[in-house]
Amino acid sequence: MISVIVPALNEEEHIEATLRSLLSQSLGRESYEIVVVDGGSDDGTVAIAEEYADQVIVQTHPGIGGARRDGAEVASGQILAFTDADTDFPKGWLEVISRNLERHEASTGPVLFQDRDLRTEILTAVRSSYKLLKAFNFCYMIGSNMAMRRETYRRTGGHRDISLLDDYDLSVKLFKIGADAVYDPRQAVWTSSRRAHKLLTYGVTVAYGHYNYAVTKDYDKLLYYPKVEEMTVKDVLNGIRWGRNVVSAVETVQSTLKK
Secondary structure, eight states: OEEEEEEESSOTTTHHHHHHHHHTOSSOGGGEEEEEEEOOOOSSHHHHHHHHOSEEEEOOSSHHHHHHHHHHHHOOOSEEEEOOTTEEOOTTHHHHHHHHHHHOSEEEOOEEESSOOHHHHHHHHHHHGGGGGGGGTOOOOOTTSEEEEHHHHHHHTOOOSOSTTHHHHHHHHHHHTTOOEEEOTTSOEEEOSGGGGGHHHHHHHHHHHHHIIIIIOOGGGGTSOOOGGGOOHHHHHHHHHHHHTHHHHHHHHHHHHHO
């Protein structure tokens, strides 16, 4: 059994397509379940989710990472697959995951954008560079396209209660326990390009996250931080200050990987 865990908050515009896509998998329906974790939506998200998902639960742990943790706690499957509520999947997505998890402890793959333009191409190129970290046996698991054995997830301690870099944090935990994680180009998904529309503020937010993750280790700032869509010009200018410390953050990460 594979449990597909989908956190959602006011996603009525996207979640139906996501769930329909999951219901159209080549893997037999008896082989997987869909768990939606609602973060307090005040639109039609829950009603739509209840029509398609096997379970719809109320989020109790804070942050996107907390929502993924909540889903893992109620999931029935021995394989946990994590994605987002604005993502679509090729028919063989779960079948590829199933095969990967027979041989490996965790797997991820490309996260492609549904609508392509210059900004999405830039972000895609940046994410593609994550594959270079495999030289250090580090596999960067993207939040909308990751899967692992339940026992492996338990050994990592699961998701931290944060929103920013929740996937990177779990990737670090997988690395620290020596999990056998694989990047498979066949395990691709398509996600909404809405976050790429504000590429500058998105980049500043990520830099801010890595700085606080690796340098200050102030994880509260990974839960409460300026959202991309809420960022002001002042936030962007402050990002220049955060950006000066990104090099130090990267050096710290590299030092951690070598230990």
